[in-house]
Amino acid sequence: MLRDPLLAASWRTALYSAVEFGHLEIVSYLLAEGADSNVRCQGMTPLMVAATQGQHSLAEVLVAHGGERRARTPQGFTASQLAARCGHSELAHLLDPPAQDFADLKAFLESISLEKYWPIFEKQNVDLKSFLNFTEDDLKSIGIKLLGPRRKMAIAISTYTKNSILISNI
Secondary structure, three states: OOOOEEEEOOOEEEHHHHHHHOHHHHHHHHHHOOOOOOOEOOEOOOOHHHHHHHHHOOOOHHHHOOOOOOOOOOOOOHHHHHHHHHHHHHHHHHHHHOHHOOOOOHHHHHHHHHHHHHHHHHOOOOOHHOOOOHHHHHHHHHOOHHHHHHHHHHHHHHHHHHHHOHHHHO
């Protein structure tokens, strides 16, 4: 089995370089032979690179071979967030982990870097299913007083409930 050796000159793996240059066939081959889909170079995974370049096909192949959609850069960005920042909104929506992927509300809040609000929901026995039906007013009434976190939660709820395209079905 191929182990995805490092390329000495750049410290990038063959998979990482193939993604960087948009070589879908090579990426598919390397993944089929066992290359690590989550290998990092300067804090970025191959999926993050595909996301920044708007490479839908590469992103699909990487996710199908275990590319972690929730992985974060050292600055805290996911592949979805990187795609959005680079103007690839359709790909950003595809890379958003669907709500069904989350074990519970705590995991959902962690995915949007708002886990510090978990105790508020836990105290009121709010589960993920209930949370996904909350409006911004509901969030305020339950105790999310700051506008920024409340807005971020409302946007995340909207994104996950409206996003009917699941990357796992691609």
